[in-house]
Amino acid sequence: MKKYTKKEILENAKAENVRYIRLMFTDIIGTIKSVEIPVGQLERALDGRVMFDGSSIEGFVRIMEADMYLRPDLDTWLILSWEETNYGKVARLICDIYTPDGNPSDADPRSNLKRIVKKMKDMGFSTLNIGFEPEFFLFKLDEEGNVTLKTMDQGGYFDLSPIDGSGDCRRDIVLELEKSGFTVEASHHEVAPSQNEINFEFSNIVEACDKVQTFKLVVKNVARRHNLHATFMPKPIANINGSGMHTNCSLADLDGNNAFYDPNDEIGLSLVARQWITGILTHSKNFCAITNPTINSYKRLVPGYEAPCYVSWSEHNRSVMIRIPATRGKTTRTEIRSVDNTANPYLAVAVILASGLDAIENNLPLIDPINENLFALTPTERKNLGVSNLPDNLKEAIDLLKEDKLMKETLGDHIFNKFIEYKTREWDEFRKTVTEWEIKRYINII
Secondary structure (H helix, E strand, C coil), X not given: CCCCCHHHHHHHHHHCCEEXXXXXXXCCCCCEEXXXXXXXXXXXXXXXXXXXXXXXXXXXXXHHXXXXXXXXXXXXXXXXXXXXXXXXXXXXXXXXXXXXXXXXXXXXXXXXXXXXXXXXXXXXXXXXXXXXXXXXXXXXXXXXXXXXXXXXXXXXXXXCCCCCCCHHHHHHXXXXXXXXXXXXXXXXXXXXXXXXXXXXXXXXXXXXXXXXHHHHHHHHHHHHHCCEEEEXXXXXXXXXXXXXXXXXXXXXXXXXXXXXXCCCCCCCECHHHHHHHHHHHHHHHHHHHHHCCCCCHHHHCCCCCCCCCEXXXXXXXXXXXXXXXXXXXXXXXXXXXCCCCCCCHHHHHHHHHHHHXXXXXXXXXXXXXXXXXXXXXXXXHHHXXXXXXXXXXXXXXXXXXXXXXXXXXXXXXXXXXXXXXXXXXXXXXXXXXXXXXXXXXXXXXX
16 A cells, blocks of 8 residues: 655645545444545645534434544545546545544444554554455446446356356446456456456555455546446345455464464474464354344354355365465465455454454464365254354344453453444344235145
């Protein structure tokens, strides 16, 4: 990521004819928000003097505590090439939220993540490198611009045109991402019809979360140009593969070396890596409401569609929740396969990091790998191996989240309580809804 000074940003805005700036942040639920200002207010914004009404944002503050300050991260300055207009260009800055007394807001997921990063550094690690692998569907719009579930193709994994009808749109997304500073490593058709994946270079912890939020904006905006709707919904269509966001992680020591690699280990994993895996598996059911936070998330986490619904790890086995990709050395990493795109990335990474650090700090008993195909085993056989399931639904996940003291410490009282309050409301709305499935199943026989 390029480092910017205030002076450089002001000069760049003038040279590039930037007329408006989006001051962006992410709410507790993971929705990207922004306050737009004209370029004449840019210097004031760079000084952290732009305010907004925090009481209007879900879960932020009470009405009597409404005033909040947007403090931009100067390194996130980006001219939005996909938003060029006739009157000039639009740029963005990603902001942390501060209170009037000058402290980071305890409702701000990005600031909260930085708090966990500090603990990581205090334990002797320089950063957590993260590479997200977001999958998404492209659906056709009807003549009135409404979203349909009509797919672009009947393609499968790595298929080419003309079977892959998403290719042109996907290529345009890649080009737009590169204009925005991404290093794209690969893009391809995924397993299900109209399902796609674009992989980009890993980044350090906070930057990686910023990038995945930017990625979603680019994908949705470019899809609209092609008269398509891009959705990161985990399971928009039943009985086909869903979309996840595999999260590749590796801790670096204070010298920048990969702390997960040990050339003398049988499979090249250090004790730190094995402890990290143990911590994540130990807390996985408790943080599932954070990494898989919607009703629809649990329609994906079912057996039969390559979804990682079993709490386990392995070097090669793709039926487990955590897989160890084959590369070693600088690229030794853990691939956490359960996370989906509906997660707030700042909160998801915070609970993953805290869980891994918990096992490293407290030397938790190591969990052994499972090298059998868990999809082919019976529930009893899996139980005998010590393998449990991730939660079956959002309600179960919320209840498990409430039980974990580490999760409360990691998220802070405010985010923890507001998140549970919001998601409990979501579950209550769902359980009171009569679905089309119920009508078809029961209306004629009861």
